[in-house]
Amino acid sequence: MTRMQQSVDSTQAIAESDAVAVERTLAGDRDAYRVLVERHSHSVFRLAYRMTGNRHDAEEVVQEAFLRGYQKLGQFAARANFGTWVYRIAANYAIDRMRQRQKEDARRDTPRIEDRDGMENDPVNRVQDEAPTPERLTQSLELRKQMEQALAALSEAERTAFVMRHWEGCGIEEIAGVLKSSSSAAKNTVFRAVQKLRYALQPFVETKTQVRAMGTES
Amino acid sequence: MMHMKEEELIAYREGVAEQRAVIADHLAACEECRAEMARIEAVLAALDTLPVPDPGADYGRHVWKEIAPRLAEKPDRWWQVWFAPRRLAAAGGIVALIVAAFLAGRISKRGNAPDNVANQEQVRERVLVVAVGEHLGHSERMLIELSNEAPENPKQKEVDISAEQRRAEDLLQENRLYRQTALREGDAGLANVLDELERVLLDVAHSPGEVTPVQLEAIQKKIEARGILFKVRVVNKELQQRQEATKPAPPQNDSAKRERNKV
Numbered sequence: 001m002t003r004m005q006q007s008v009d010s011t012q013a014i015a016e017s018d019a020v021a022v023e024r025t026l027a028g029d030r031d032a033y034r035v036l037v038e039r040h041s042h043s044v045f046r047l048a049y050r051m052t053g054n055r056h057d058a059e060e061v062v063q064e065a066f067l068r069g070y071q072k073l074g075q076f077a078a079r080a081n082f083g084t085w086v087y088r089i090a091a092n093y094a095i096d097r098m099r100q101r102q103k104e105d106a107r108r109d110t111p112r113i114e115d116r117d118g119m120e121n122d123p124v125n126r127v128q129d130e131a132p133t134p135e136r137l138t139q140s141l142e143l144r145k146q147m148e149q150a151l152a153a154l155s156e157a158e159r160t161a162f163v164m165r166h167w168e169g170c171g172i173e174e175i176a177g178v179l180k181s182s183s184s185a186a187k188n189t190v191f192r193a194v195q196k197l198r199y200a201l202q203p204f205v206e207t208k209t210q211v212r213a214m215g216t217e218s
Numbered sequence: 219m220m221h222m223k224e225e226e227l228i229a230y231r232e233g234v235a236e237q238r239a240v241i242a243d244h245l246a247a248c249e250e251c252r253a254e255m256a257r258i259e260a261v262l263a264a265l266d267t268l269p270v271p272d273p274g275a276d277y278g279r280h281v282w283k284e285i286a287p288r289l290a291e292k293p294d295r296w297w298q299v300w301f302a303p304r305r306l307a308a309a310g311g312i313v314a315l316i317v318a319a320f321l322a323g324r325i326s327k328r329g330n331a332p333d334n335v336a337n338q339e340q341v342r343e344r345v346l347v348v349a350v351g352e353h354l355g356h357s358e359r360m361l362i363e364l365s366n367e368a369p370e371n372p373k374q375k376e377v378d379i380s381a382e383q384r385r386a387e388d389l390l391q392e393n394r395l396y397r398q399t400a401l402r403e404g405d406a407g408l409a410n411v412l413d414e415l416e417r418v419l420l421d422v423a424h425s426p427g428e429v430t431p432v433q434l435e436a437i438q439k440k441i442e443a444r445g446i447l448f449k450v451r452v453v454n455k456e457l458q459q460r461q462e463a464t465k466p467a468p469p470q471n472d473s474a475k476r477e478r479n480k481v
Binding site for chain 1: 224225228229231232233234257258260261262264265266268270271273277278279281282284285286288289290370375376378380381383384426427428
């Protein structure tokens with residue numbers, strides 16, 4: 001059996017197992033929902049973190065998505081993929097959360113202190129091939145800051161479309177569903193997001209590449 | 219040689235291009251487009267290094283622990299969604315207060331008759347005053363936010379109004395209940411304003427989540443033309459005054475309602 005076939009089988013087995021868990025939950029077995037929560041929490045967290053940009057909001061989105069999922073489970077019955085469905089709920093709630101956060105920040109009129117995850121999560125430490133020289137360290141921290149700012153500057157729809165497509169590999173139809181737009185509008189939103197990110201980050205990416213090249217030569 | 223547009227290269231890179239084979243062939247033959255694609259990929263590759271914190275191996279258990287106490291015994295079946303708390307909240311509040319009004323009326327029947335009628339009327343009045351006031355406040359805030367929406371820059375092709383749209387959907391359910399109650403209570407003035415508000419809420423709820431600047435302007439003009447924000451504010455102010463008026467014990471004077479019903 002090929003790896004791809006194994007992967008398809010495994011996805012199918014999870015979907016079938018999800019469908020059973022959904023039916024059992026609807027029949028009143030609350031613990032069956034626990035299986036769904038434990039199985040999908042990590043992926044929903046990843047989506048929520050990438051959309052909201054901070055851990056606190058991401059955790060709130062995850063909890064709210066599963067709460068709403070439970071309340072609306074009766075509407076899900078005919079569908080096949082619980083993971084996709086709860087993803088969509090989480091994305092919708094994350095959009096609301098981002099808007100709310102933006103308004104709160106605007107009211108306070110002060111920049112929000114994002115929760116930073118410390119040096120252990122810095123991109124510089126993920127690069128295995130070279131030792132972090134002071135130049136590279138500075139450049140990487142600067143690049144990370146720029147990347148976070150560029151993502152924060154996207155509209156909610158653009159950020160949602162980019163996260164769902166680029167990082168989560170969601171289909172255009174699914175993204176269009178969350179954005180309540182047509183498929184062509186969703187595609188266009190993905191394009192706009194990448195274009196904005198490109199223009200905001202290209203100078204820094206090029207600088208970083210140059211600094212790396214200089215570091216390698218020395 | 220004609221080069222690929224940036225849009226086509228990004229669509230290709232993100233796997234949403236319609237003519238993948240054509241773009242692939244072009245990239246194989248065109249050094250300039252390959253260089254352009256490499257620049258796009260460099261930015262995306264940098265973004266891929268942005269970390270997502272690991273919430274921990276037992277995160278799923280943690281989430282369950284947090285939400286389990288907040289779950290009902292059994293989730294709703296599809297038909298029960300129509301009776302979901304959110305949709306019933308407004309109706310529930312009204313029913314509870316109407317029951318209270320009814321009971322207040324029954325109990326006070328033991329006292330003198332004119333006072334009983336006044337008390338009963340007072341409680342009914344407060345039903346609409348408290349709940350509708352809150353509803354109008356929420357509607358006003360949503361409409362103000364929608365009226366203030368604007369494209370971030372002149373080149374922006376679409377504006378996201380999905381949050382307002384979802385709120386309009388929720389408010390629409392409540393609005394219908396309040397309008398029907400106002401009609402039953404004979405408060406024609408309030409029912410009229412709620413009817414106008416309902417049409418605006420319907421327009422917003424049925425709009426796409428993303429609208430073009432022209433569509434957005436059309437929605438904003440409709441809101442402005444109907445003067446709904448002004449009417450909502452006036453009625454809300456009047457309701458606040460009525461709320462104050464219905465607080466003390468003195469007999470209810472419903473002249474204000476009659477006056478507005480003449481309008």
